Amino acid sequence: IYGGPGLGKTHLLNAIGNEILKNIPNARVKYIPAESFINDFLDHLRLGEMEKFKKTYRSLDLLLIDDIQSLSGKKVATQEEFFNTFNALHDKRKQIVLTSDRSPKHLEGLEERLVTRFSWGLTQTITPPDFETRIAILQSKTEHLGYNFQSDTLEYLAGQFDS
Known part of the structure; x- marks a missing residue:
């Protein structure tokens, strides 16, 4: 899942985990x-406890990693371990959900084999809602809270932000 900041990627990851x-x-x-x-x-x-690390991550049913672009430019050993963890989970048909601020093909500083792995599954972008959608979101939220704003107020508020 990729998109700009403030679009709800972290919220979506948490919702996926909670639903599971x-x-x-x-x-x-x-x-x-x-x-x-x-x-x-x-x-x-550093502590010489790599087996413990592997057991923790490779025994999961669902791994949710936020801001995977942080792995860009990290040492080969770090990327290697994530690669091996990804493969171990994938081989067991476990789920992995990643978020990033850009599409996998634009993640510079990552080993190509990682970028390839990221493209194995569904890749989805999140874009900012358009003006009409922001109005609909505001209207739904205010009604849910028991408020009734005039349409010009909702339009003003919808024009104040873009995510």
């Missing part, structure tokens, strides 16, 4: 920002 846990309470689900994944890897590497 609601329907499959025993599912092993982990949401983690890419930067935290990198730090976790480096900590385990």
